[in-house]
Amino acid sequence: MTKRVTIDPVTRIEGHLRIDVEVDGGSVQKAWASCTMWRGIETILQGRDPREGWVFAQRFCGVCTTVHAMASVRAVEDALQLEIPANAQYIRNLILIGHALHDHIVHFYHLSALDWVDITAIPRADPARAASIADGVSNWPGNSRHELEAVQNKVKGLAGSGQLGIFSHGYWGHPAMRLSPEMNLILFAHYLQALEFQRKACQVVGILGGKTPHIQNLAVGGVMNAINLNSLATMNMDRLETLQSLFQEMIPFVQQVYFVDACLLGASYGDWFRYGRGVANYLAVPDLPVDGRATKFDLPGGVMADGNLRAVRPVQDWHDQAIRGAVAEDVTHAWYAGEGAQRPWNGKTDPDYTDFQDNGKYTWVKAPRYNGQPMQVGPLANVLVGYASGHPLTRKWTDTAFDRVSSASGMRLEPDALQSTMGRYLARAIRSAMLSDLALKHWQLLTDNILKGDDTTYNPPQFPGHAVVGVGMHEAPRGSLSHWVVIDKGVFSNYQAVVPTTWNASPRDQRGVPGPYESSLLGNPVADPEKPLEVLRTVHSFDPCMACACHTLDASGREIAQVKVL
Amino acid sequence: MTSVKRSHRVCVIGIGNVLIGDDGFGPLVVEMFRCRYECGSNVEVLDLGTPGLDLSPYLYGTDLVVIADAVHADEAPGTLCVYCEADLLSRRAQLRLTAHDPGLQESIAQLRVADHAPAELIIVGVVPERCGLGDGLSRPVRDTAWSAVDLIARLLEERGVDCHRRLVPARPNLWWLPDVRSESIATA
Numbered sequence: 001m002t003k004r005v006t007i008d009p010v011t012r013i014e015g016h017l018r019i020d021v022e023v024d025g026g027s028v029q030k031a032w033a034s035c036t037m038w039r040g041i042e043t044i045l046q047g048r049d050p051r052e053g054w055v056f057a058q059r060f061c062g063v064c065t066t067v068h069a070m071a072s073v074r075a076v077e078d079a080l081q082l083e084i085p086a087n088a089q090y091i092r093n094l095i096l097i098g099h100a101l102h103d104h105i106v107h108f109y110h111l112s113a114l115d116w117v118d119i120t121a122i123p124r125a126d127p128a129r130a131a132s133i134a135d136g137v138s139n140w141p142g143n144s145r146h147e148l149e150a151v152q153n154k155v156k157g158l159a160g161s162g163q164l165g166i167f168s169h170g171y172w173g174h175p176a177m178r179l180s181p182e183m184n185l186i187l188f189a190h191y192l193q194a195l196e197f198q199r200k201a202c203q204v205v206g207i208l209g210g211k212t213p214h215i216q217n218l219a220v221g222g223v224m225n226a227i228n229l230n231s232l233a234t235m236n237m238d239r240l241e242t243l244q245s246l247f248q249e250m251i252p253f254v255q256q257v258y259f260v261d262a263c264l265l266g267a268s269y270g271d272w273f274r275y276g277r278g279v280a281n282y283l284a285v286p287d288l289p290v291d292g293r294a295t296k297f298d299l300p301g302g303v304m305a306d307g308n309l310r311a312v313r314p315v316q317d318w319h320d321q322a323i324r325g326a327v328a329e330d331v332t333h334a335w336y337a338g339e340g341a342q343r344p345w346n347g348k349t350d351p352d353y354t355d356f357q358d359n360g361k362y363t364w365v366k367a368p369r370y371n372g373q374p375m376q377v378g379p380l381a382n383v384l385v386g387y388a389s390g391h392p393l394t395r396k397w398t399d400t401a402f403d404r405v406s407s408a409s410g411m412r413l414e415p416d417a418l419q420s421t422m423g424r425y426l427a428r429a430i431r432s433a434m435l436s437d438l439a440l441k442h443w444q445l446l447t448d449n450i451l452k453g454d455d456t457t458y459n460p461p462q463f464p465g466h467a468v469v470g471v472g473m474h475e476a477p478r479g480s481l482s483h484w485v486v487i488d489k490g491v492f493s494n495y496q497a498v499v500p501t502t503w504n505a506s507p508r509d510q511r512g513v514p515g516p517y518e519s520s521l522l523g524n525p526v527a528d529p530e531k532p533l534e535v536l537r538t539v540h541s542f543d544p545c546m547a548c549a550c551h552t553l554d555a556s557g558r559e560i561a562q563v564k565v566l
Numbered sequence: 567m568t569s570v571k572r573s574h575r576v577c578v579i580g581i582g583n584v585l586i587g588d589d590g591f592g593p594l595v596v597e598m599f600r601c602r603y604e605c606g607s608n609v610e611v612l613d614l615g616t617p618g619l620d621l622s623p624y625l626y627g628t629d630l631v632v633i634a635d636a637v638h639a640d641e642a643p644g645t646l647c648v649y650c651e652a653d654l655l656s657r658r659a660q661l662r663l664t665a666h667d668p669g670l671q672e673s674i675a676q677l678r679v680a681d682h683a684p685a686e687l688i689i690v691g692v693v694p695e696r697c698g699l700g701d702g703l704s705r706p707v708r709d710t711a712w713s714a715v716d717l718i719a720r721l722l723e724e725r726g727v728d729c730h731r732r733l734v735p736a737r738p739n740l741w742w743l744p745d746v747r748s749e750s751i752a753t754a
Binding site: 041043044052055056059061062063065102106110111154155158192195196198199201202213214 | 583584585613614615616617618619620622623624626676677679680681682699700741742
């Protein structure tokens with residue numbers, strides 16, 4: 001018998017993603033992803049001065065502030081064909097890396113680990129055994145028996161006082177929870193330690209951006225950081241050294257703890273490399289430019305179709321004409337007026353709310369398509385196109401991850417296995433390890449350039465009298481982000497943001513083809529429809545964040561999470 | 567009530583989305599607080615927007631945190647409501663952290679387990695009238711802002727935090743309120 005399960009809300013940071021699945025014979029047969037609130041936030045940018053657009057854009061979402069600021073200045077610079085100084089590029093890159101590392105650590109430990117880690121099993125763990133397991137795979141000093149015992153005692157205290165409920169959404173004791181008590185203890189200890197490393201990432205962004213989470217240092221044409229090695233008040237050697245040591249403190253946590261834990265999780269839940277593949281078309285834009293003109297990048301971009309690693313079209317730079325011509329947003333199944341697809345530069349956002357209609361309109365998220373095809377974006381797309389194009393850093397960390405999974409479980413992974421729920425977790429950890437290496441590289445590029453005597457950070461923009469269009473691309477933590485702008489008479493006449501979660505949470509399109517969340521859920525196991533933990537695992541593997549995707553506001557107050565089974 | 571030493575870390579935090587009407591109460595209040603009061607170097611005044619769980623790094627290891635935010639309470643728009651951590655965790659206060667619920671409760675819960683939660687947490691909330699895109703602030707909420715600012719200062723002073731009214735107020739930067747000249751709020 002088919003059971004309909006509704007989970008609302010799904011995410012731990014955003015309350016507006018609803019997932020409906022039909023379960024039959026223990027697995028998902030049909031799925032719908034719906035965003036339940038509208039905000040149309042880009043409309044606030046129309047008529048504004050493009051030089052201040054980024055200040056507003058970074059308020060689209062409270063979690064991904066910097067990424068929207070960055071995409072906004074890049075869009076205007078693209079429209080003006082304005083090149084920025086190399087220093088500005090490096091400073092932006094270091095901010096982006098700091099933010100991304102923060103975001104990926106939070107996703108793994110705080111937003112999704114408890115889908116896999118059962119806190120209630122921790123009191124049964126043997127701390128000495130846990131310490132020896134952890135020591136065998138990592139030289140992290142936070143894995144001592146003493147440390148793990150302290151964490152275990154805390155959990156025993158919480159369990160004893162009935163306070164475990166503060167970790168809401170926990171499906172404790174669920175049959176799909178399969179880690180040993182010791183592994184649960186290790187991962188939860190790192191969950192707590194991760195809080196400290198989030199702070200360091202915020203400090204990196206704060207030092208460079210002036211403030212965090214809303215950076216102050218951007219400008220169309222570069223950055224506003226003054227560089228003077230002889231001044232106490234500007235970017236000088238002291239500040240550069242502080243930055244370097246913050247990165248040096250964070251990197252061991254990323255490479256020795258987070259990366260290792262993601263590999264262990266994969267080794268323990270090997271069957272999850274078989275579920276959750278979904279849309280196998282991938283899009284990643286190049287990022288971390290190494291020169292002022294942005295002709296060379298440290299993170300490669302590319303387009304991959306039908307899951308075929310042998311047929312990846314590289315995207316060389318942000319001028320890629322194919323991307324500019326291929327992206328359109330379809331509103332057939334979204335609560336907007338009209339049918340069919342429109343290019344972002346001509347995009348409209350006119351609300352047309354119906355009810356939740358299985359075969360009609362059912363979400364506030366538009367359906368972005370690339371030459372008519374749904375695309376999956378995110379760290380997995382990043383890693384797949386890099387791996388397929390032989391990018392050395394991607395290969396190095398992907399191969400290391402495969403070796404670690406293999407030595408922990410005996411399972412030999414092929415790159416194809418990454419196209420799965422667990423693959424998305426592993427790819428995010430691979431990307432984080434890569435970004436850690438790149439943090440030090442871009443710190444060195446900045447320092448060398450300053451020591452060479454270059455202190456320029458800004459090229460002033462000039463606005464033409466005629467209308468111009470631009471697109472600002474950024475490979476954000478959740479995937480490819482693009483801001484599409486039309487500038488006329490010195491102000492924005494149109495502004496559309498096509499954000500990663502819009503790609504991934506896309507509804508069906510005119511042809512009825514579902515988006516990545518929806519198709520990744522098909523065939524997903526569900527042991528108990530009353531406790532659809534497995535559905536959450538697959539959806540959380542995308543790191544959903546609905547704030548900018550659906551352009552939402554909650555005018556009705558606090559929502560209570562509910563799981564309805566019909 | 568905590569007694570705060572000079573070496574203790576204190577944070578005054580505004581939460582909310584400035585683009586969405588009365589939801590911008592928190593950021594407005596902290597900016598006005600910064601302009602009217604001067605605090606010791608152990609006090610950070612932060613507009614954190616709508617950080618969700620990303621609130622944790624800012625609360626980490628602090629001694630006293632005062633958060634200004636829009637809250638849901640069965641009161642008239644513009645009413646100030648003050649809550650402590652126990653209210654929050656007992657869910658007596660239905661705090662609306664814009665789109666980012668349940669950020670505050672989970673952040674505190676996390677930090678408690680990690681032993682890095684603020685020693686004392688106070689929420690100064692306002693009941694919003696309207697939270698629509700580009701609405702600006704409603705009259706009742708705007709009228710309450712200075713009371714909230716002075717209330718925060720009093721809460722800090724009572725706990726021994728170095729916090730003095732400036733002889734010459736600083737000029738607020740309220741870039742998101744095109745309809746309000748900065749001066750008119752600064753001198754209200």
